[in-house]
Amino acid sequence: MVPAAVPDWSGRLRQLQQELLAGTLDAVVVSTPANIGYLTGFTGTAGLLVVTRDRPSLLVDGRYDAAARDAMARGALATLEIAPVPAGYAEALTALLDRLAAVRIGFEAGHVTVATLDDWRAKFSGRDWVRTDRLVEDLRIRKDAVELACLRRGARQLSEVAGRLGEFVKAGAREIDVARAIDRALEAAGFSGPAFTTIVASGPNSALPHARPTSRQLRSGDLVLLDFGGVLDGYCTDLTRMAAISRLGEDAHRLFRAVFDAEAAAIDAVRPGVSAASVDGAARQVLVDRGYGAAFLHATGHGLGLEVHEAPRLGRAVGDEASEVLAEGMVFTVEPGAYVAGLGGVRIEDDVLVTATGVEVLTTASRDLLIV
Amino acid sequence: MVPAAVPDWSGRLRQLQQELLAGTLDAVVVSTPANIGYLTGFTGTAGLLVVTRDRPSLLVDGRYDAAARDAMARGALATLEIAPVPAGYAEALTALLDRLAAVRIGFEAGHVTVATLDDWRAKFSGRDWVRTDRLVEDLRIRKDAVELACLRRGARQLSEVAGRLGEFVKAGAREIDVARAIDRALEAAGFSGPAFTTIVASGPNSALPHARPTSRQLRSGDLVLLDFGGVLDGYCTDLTRMAAISRLGEDAHRLFRAVFDAEAAAIDAVRPGVSAASVDGAARQVLVDRGYGAAFLHATGHGLGLEVHEAPRLGRAVGDEASEVLAEGMVFTVEPGAYVAGLGGVRIEDDVLVTATGVEVLTTASRDLLIV
Numbered sequence: 001m002v003p004a005a006v007p008d009w010s011g012r013l014r015q016l017q018q019e020l021l022a023g024t025l026d027a028v029v030v031s032t033p034a035n036i037g038y039l040t041g042f043t044g045t046a047g048l049l050v051v052t053r054d055r056p057s058l059l060v061d062g063r064y065d066a067a068a069r070d071a072m073a074r075g076a077l078a079t080l081e082i083a084p085v086p087a088g089y090a091e092a093l094t095a096l097l098d099r100l101a102a103v104r105i106g107f108e109a110g111h112v113t114v115a116t117l118d119d120w121r122a123k124f125s126g127r128d129w130v131r132t133d134r135l136v137e138d139l140r141i142r143k144d145a146v147e148l149a150c151l152r153r154g155a156r157q158l159s160e161v162a163g164r165l166g167e168f169v170k171a172g173a174r175e176i177d178v179a180r181a182i183d184r185a186l187e188a189a190g191f192s193g194p195a196f197t198t199i200v201a202s203g204p205n206s207a208l209p210h211a212r213p214t215s216r217q218l219r220s221g222d223l224v225l226l227d228f229g230g231v232l233d234g235y236c237t238d239l240t241r242m243a244a245i246s247r248l249g250e251d252a253h254r255l256f257r258a259v260f261d262a263e264a265a266a267i268d269a270v271r272p273g274v275s276a277a278s279v280d281g282a283a284r285q286v287l288v289d290r291g292y293g294a295a296f297l298h299a300t301g302h303g304l305g306l307e308v309h310e311a312p313r314l315g316r317a318v319g320d321e322a323s324e325v326l327a328e329g330m331v332f333t334v335e336p337g338a339y340v341a342g343l344g345g346v347r348i349e350d351d352v353l354v355t356a357t358g359v360e361v362l363t364t365a366s367r368d369l370l371i372v
Numbered sequence: 373m374v375p376a377a378v379p380d381w382s383g384r385l386r387q388l389q390q391e392l393l394a395g396t397l398d399a400v401v402v403s404t405p406a407n408i409g410y411l412t413g414f415t416g417t418a419g420l421l422v423v424t425r426d427r428p429s430l431l432v433d434g435r436y437d438a439a440a441r442d443a444m445a446r447g448a449l450a451t452l453e454i455a456p457v458p459a460g461y462a463e464a465l466t467a468l469l470d471r472l473a474a475v476r477i478g479f480e481a482g483h484v485t486v487a488t489l490d491d492w493r494a495k496f497s498g499r500d501w502v503r504t505d506r507l508v509e510d511l512r513i514r515k516d517a518v519e520l521a522c523l524r525r526g527a528r529q530l531s532e533v534a535g536r537l538g539e540f541v542k543a544g545a546r547e548i549d550v551a552r553a554i555d556r557a558l559e560a561a562g563f564s565g566p567a568f569t570t571i572v573a574s575g576p577n578s579a580l581p582h583a584r585p586t587s588r589q590l591r592s593g594d595l596v597l598l599d600f601g602g603v604l605d606g607y608c609t610d611l612t613r614m615a616a617i618s619r620l621g622e623d624a625h626r627l628f629r630a631v632f633d634a635e636a637a638a639i640d641a642v643r644p645g646v647s648a649a650s651v652d653g654a655a656r657q658v659l660v661d662r663g664y665g666a667a668f669l670h671a672t673g674h675g676l677g678l679e680v681h682e683a684p685r686l687g688r689a690v691g692d693e694a695s696e697v698l699a700e701g702m703v704f705t706v707e708p709g710a711y712v713a714g715l716g717g718v719r720i721e722d723d724v725l726v727t728a729t730g731v732e733v734l735t736t737a738s739r740d741l742l743i744v
Contacts, residue, residue, distance in 0.1 A: 044582060062669030063581040066713060070580075088690040109487035114479070114503060117486050131486060180559065187552065197565070208442075209435040210416060297434030318460040341438060 005146045009078035012039050013056050015139055020053050025130060027052045027097065028106035031116075034306040035108070035136035037234065040078040042068060048089055049080075052100055059092050061085040090116075094123050106132040134311070141303065141311050142329030147235065148353065151304065151331050154232035155351050155362035157189045158239050161228070162365035169224055169243045169372050172217050175200040179213040182228050191230030195238060195308045199227035202245075206345040209297055209337060220246045223256075223344035229308060236308040238333050239363050240349035243370040251343055255292070256369050259346040262286035262336040263367070266300055266314075270326065270334070270352055270359035276314045277323035283336035284316075295338040303332045304351055330354040331362070377518045381450035384411050385428050387511055392425050397502060399424045399469065400478035403488075406678040407480070407508035409606065412450040414440060420461055421452075424472055431464050433457040462488075466495050478504040506683070513675065513683050514701030519607065520725065523676065523703050526604035527723050527734035529561045530611050533600070534737035541596055541615045541744050544589055547572040551585040554600050563602030567610060567680045571599035574617075578717040581669055581709060592618045595628075595716035601680060608680040610705050611735050612721035615742040623715055627664070628741050631718040634658035634708040635739070638672055638686075642698065642706070642724055642731035648686045649695035655708035656688075667710040675704045676723055702726045703734070 016039065020028065030036055030049040037043050040056070044064040050057045058080050060068050065084060071077035085092040097105060105124075107117065109131040121129055143151060161182065168181035179198040186194055201211035203222040211225075218224060222245040229238035242256060266283035280300040287296045299315030302308075312324035312332060330353070337347030350363040388411065392400065402408055402421040409415050412428070416436040422429045430452050432440050437456060443449035457464040469477060477496075479489065481503040493501055515523060533554065540553035551570040558566055573583035575594040583597075590596060594617040601610035614628060638655035652672040659668045671687025674680075684696035684704060702725070709719030722735040 065669075066711070067580045067583070087688075091690070107486070109490065110485055112486050113482055114484050114486060114489050115481035115505065118481065118503070131490070133487065193569070208439045211439070297437075316459075318463070339438070 005149060006075060007041065007146045008144065009040055012139060013051065013078060013080075016051055016136065017053055019135060020051065024104055025106040025132075026104050027100060027102035028132060028135060029093065030108060030136060032108050032111040032136070034310070035140070037306055038136060038140050040080060041071065041076055043234070044068070046089070048093060050093070050096055050100070052102060055100075056080040057083045057096055057100075059083045059085050059089060059096060061089070090119050090123050093120065097124065097127070102127075104128045104130055106130045106135070108135070109133055110137075137311050140305055142327055143305065143331050143353075144329070147305065148329070148331075150233045150235040151237065151351070151353070152362055154191070154230060154235055154237040156364065157191065157232065158228075158230055158237045159363050159365040161185045161189050161230070162239055162241050162363075165226060165241060165243060165370055166372060169218065169226070169245075169370065171219060171245050171372070174215045174217050175202055175205070175213040176215055178218070178226070182226065186228065186230045189230065191232050193231050195229030195231050195236040199225065201225045201345070203344060204342075207339045207341050207343070209339055209345065209347070218245050221248065223248065223252055223346060225345055225347055227347065227349065234306055236304050236306070237351055237363070238304060238308060238349060239351065239365065240335055240347045241365065241367070241370065242346055242348060243372055245372060248369075248371075254290075255338055255340060255343060256346050258287055258290040258292055259336055259338050259348050260367060263334055263348045263350070266334045266336060267350065267352060267359060267361060270354060271357065272326055272328050272354055274326055275323040276312045276326060277317050279326070279334070280314050280316055283334070287336065287338055292338040292340070295340050296336060297339055298337065300336050301333040303330065305331065326354050328354050328356050377521060378447060379413065379518045380516065381412055384511060385423065385450060388423055388508065389425055391507060392423065396476055397478040397504075398476050399472060399474035400504060400507060401465065402480060402508060404480050404483040404508070406682070407512070409678055410508060410512050412452060413443065413448055415606070416440070418461070420465060422465070422468055422472070424474060427472075428452040429455045429468055429472075431455045431457050431461060431468060433461070462491050462495050465492065469496065469499070474499075476500045476502055478502045478507070480507070481505055482509075509683050512677055514699055515677065515703050515725075516701070519677065520701070520703075522605045522607040523609065523723070523725070524734055526563070526602060526607055526609040528736065529563065529604065530600075530602055530609045531735050531737040533557045533561050533602070534611055534613055534735075537598060537613060537615060537742055538744060541590065541598070541617075541742065543591055543617050543744070546587045546589050547574055547577070547585040548587055550590070550598070554598065558600065558602045561602065563604050565603050567601030567603050567608040571597065573597045573717070575716060576714075579711045579713050579715070581711055581717065581719070590617050593620065595620065595624055595718060597717055597719055599719065599721065606678055608676050608678070609723050609735070610676060610680060610721060611723065611737065612707055612719045613737065613739070613742065614718055614720060615744055617744060620741075620743075626662070627710055627712060627715060628718050630659055630662040630664050631708055631710050631720050632739060635706055635720045635722070638706045638708060639722065639724060639731060639733060642726060643729065644698055644700050644726055646698055647695040648684045648698060649689050651698070651706070652686050652688055655706070659708060659710055664710040664712070667712050668708060669711055670709065672708050673705040675702065677703065698726050700726055700728050
């Protein structure tokens with residue numbers, strides 16, 4: 001589906017070409033589907049984009065050739081050369097790079113497998129294959145106006161779906177039925193599909209951060225974790241809310257309040273110039289102070305965009321990797337959680353945008369515990 | 373969900389360990405999710421399985437730790453060591469391989485990215501990282517009795533959904549609504565979800581092999597291509613049928629008949645000992661003979677199992693790769709197609725099993741053109 005406003009593919013391609021002009025690569029092979037989509041609008045499941053300093057070429061096999069030409073004619077694809085793939089992609093890539101006289105060729109180390117690189121190397125003797133990292137991801141990490149419009153609209157629609165949770169969450173309902181009702185509501189709200197498999201985890205299952213919906217029926221005293229997202233014009237949003245079935249024990253209320261406060265502290269910490277790790281630290285500190293430090297089993301958040309998990313990652317610094325510094329235009333989730341066996345789990349998640357001076361929370365649904 | 377019969381994980385792990393015993397590797401790191409699932413029953417989105425000659429260890433981070441222990445207690449996970457991942461996976465992998473005193477370590481070249489291998493190499497100086505290819509995929513390619521039971525049941529249920537297409541395909545209906553009705557029918561039939569995004573492509577859209585459902589309304593004279601599949605107990609099935617809205621031109625009927633006959637010829641060619649390419653050749657020859665050789669834009673089929681696209685691939689031999697030889701227990705799709713701009717496209721797809729002496733067609737729905 002073509003978004004209301006057409007993305008500036010030629011501007012994005014130019015940015016990548018600026019990188020090439022500043023370096024020593026003759027060409028870069030873009031293989032990550034979301035990167036190809038970002039630069040060109042192409043959304044097939046196969047394809048390779050080859051960008052030189054002065055021209056982009058899209059290699060697509062016969063399954064996508066007609067669709068790509070048609071999309072370009074309709075303005076739903078960047079203006080570029082469409083190169084055919086009569087046999088395998090590696091063969092077509094050789095032929096194209098020969099034609100472009102490219103010798104130093106960049107590839108995406110975070111996507112290309114060892115087997116694929118070995119194959120390319122074997123077929124292109126005499127060429128230099130040069131590892132690149134986050135060349136396109138670094139362009140994608142700060143969203144432009146067209147992307148922000150999609151993400152804002154998506155977050156608003158997702159919040160409306162969250163406002164309907166009271167219709168679906170009921171004592172006696174099975175987790176899987178609640179999940180399906182949420183999926184229907186996502187469709188009805190205009191999303192092209194869920195951004196990931198909807199999570200509905202009740203009672204003991206809520207203590208498993210990545211539980212899948214089961215046939216367990218919701219019952220009195222349950223904490224119910226509801227984590228869902230939708231894709232709108234290609235962009236992903238993601239939200240988690242908590243419900244309780246009638247009465248909840250004091251321990252569960254205390255757990256909910258701790259995560260609620262941890263999320264608020266993390267959102268409060270978001271502004272340009274601070275590290276992603278410091279946002280994670282703000283949430284973690286609240287949970288440590290309340291005695292749930294060991295119960296926070298994951299990072300505080302992840303970037304949102306064409307992928308439901310993309311840069312930046314908001315977690316503790318791991319090994320020697322530097323933590324990302326937040327910058328205006330970044331969009332990510334803030335979703336601390338605490339999971340206690342025998343009691344249950346709580347996670348609360350919103351989508352936020354780093355603004356010039358601080359933070360804008362894109363998801364607007366009430367974060368209060370939904371008591372049904 | 374635990375399948376009715378529990379897979380023989382320990383037997384599968386032993387087969388992999390036999391490979392290790394026959395070679396020079398101290399350990400193999402299994403990273404492909406479907407391979408981990410096949411060997412252990414673990415279905416999380418993150419995790420690494422490390423197999424030495426005498427023990428399997430599963431590295432999982434905090435999000436999956438409790439769920440994995442719980443699954444093992446319930447018999448829904450292989451008996452193995454669960455090793456924690458307190459910080460990053462690479463760090464935990466180092467610690468584990470140290471403890472196991474592994475020096476020559478195999479990795480899955482078709483899954484591990486260049487960036488990941490570089491990272492592992494940097495963290496494990498003094499160790500040999502050895503490329504492996506299809507170590508587990510070659511075990512997965514011939515289905516065992518538990519897998520065949522899942523695939524047979526899935527194919528039967530999918531055929532029942534195909535029998536309901538007449539309820540959904542109607543003049544005036546939008547492609548997207550027909551696709552959603554099929555998704556509902558998959559749910560109602562007991563599938564845990566669709567195996568891929570359901571394709572409903574009508575009129576000119578049917579000429580695009582990988583079209584996505586749009587808001588186009590079906591109208592008189594349309595060819596309608598319906599391609600859908602379901603996941604049952606983790607196993608994928610996949611089916612394509614054709615419908616026509618009231619009257620269809622003579623050209624379209626001729627196209628349908630050619631693909632119908634091509635599929636029958638390909639299925640007829642399936643038996644143990646023949647090459648996958650020869651099955652593709654049988655379909656292709658029929659289409660060439662009828663003048664549609666250039667309109668057949670993809671391979672004839674792909675393996676089915678824990679992944680919706682797995683080995684074997686039934687296509688023309690590409691480059692220097694040898695074509696797979698078919699063997700008893702392989703399950704794959706047979707799905708020739710022909711796509712003619714201005715006229716439309718036809719694809720007919722069934723799921724078949726290679727038996728000791730020939731072929732068993734698992735999907736039983738009528739292949740006739742559904743005229744509505």
